[in-house]
Amino acid sequence: MTMGMAGERRAAVAAARNDGTIARLVAADGGARHPHRARLLAGRAAARDWSDLVHALCAVHGDHPGMADEALAHGAQPAAAAWLEAAARAFAVERGRLARLVAAAGPLPSTPGQAESEAALAGQRHALGMLARSDRAGCATGAVAALVAEWQALAPLLALAAERFGIAAEGGDFPPLAEADALAATPGEARAAAFGAQQLLAQSRGAWDLLEARAAARG
Numbered sequence: 001m002t003m004g005m006a007g008e009r010r011a012a013v014a015a016a017r018n019d020g021t022i023a024r025l026v027a028a029d030g031g032a033r034h035p036h037r038a039r040l041l042a043g044r045a046a047a048r049d050w051s052d053l054v055h056a057l058c059a060v061h062g063d064h065p066g067m068a069d070e071a072l073a074h075g076a077q078p079a080a081a082a083w084l085e086a087a088a089r090a091f092a093v094e095r096g097r098l099a100r101l102v103a104a105a106g107p108l109p110s111t112p113g114q115a116e117s118e119a120a121l122a123g124q125r126h127a128l129g130m131l132a133r134s135d136r137a138g139c140a141t142g143a144v145a146a147l148v149a150e151w152q153a154l155a156p157l158l159a160l161a162a163e164r165f166g167i168a169a170e171g172g173d174f175p176p177l178a179e180a181d182a183l184a185a186t187p188g189e190a191r192a193a194a195f196g197a198q199q200l201l202a203q204s205r206g207a208w209d210l211l212e213a214r215a216a217a218r219g
Helices: 002-017 021-029 035-041 047-061 067-074 078-105 114-132 139-165 177-181 187-217
Strands: none
Touching: 021 139, 021 177, 021 187, 035 047, 035 139, 035 187, 047 078, 047 114, 047 139, 047 187, 067 078, 067 114, 067 139, 078 139, 078 177, 114 139, 114 187, 139 177, 139 187
16 A cells, blocks of 8 residues: 555656646746737847847846856755756856847947836846745746746847847757756645746746837837
């Protein structure tokens, strides 16, 4: 009886590890669904909107340490160390790409409410740092995994921005998202990972809303 119950628990844990929770959350609430992203991809955006995009991304994600670096250093989920290290390497490449894009894009476009925008981006940096340093095992990993998924949705935009600004800017090689889901060894870790992913996605939606509002303010 005990062995049967243990086997059932192992099967339940294995199923939870492979249910694609983070991918489903991203599909439902990720930035890929935002209308401003669609506007950029459709070629209906002005050059200053592209410049605003890369400046905002650099403001939030352009500095070291990034979220993956901080989560790895904090070590709340030791089993996730290898996955986080791979994500950190990929984001190091992405920071280099952002730096080249910002240099090619030129100055930040003049926009009404610039001080408020800077405060919002600073608040987002702080929120992401808090997620990365969470003591709940799984939370930081879930947040970084959601960021990886969001960044992959950004990849076509970054490629178009590089083409528009006339530079070569290759991206990083991210670890599979499914592997992050599989790292949750307990239901508690799975819940924490889902929470971290949801919080990251809320910040991502806020950033897209800000970019859309700034584009509208520029007319």
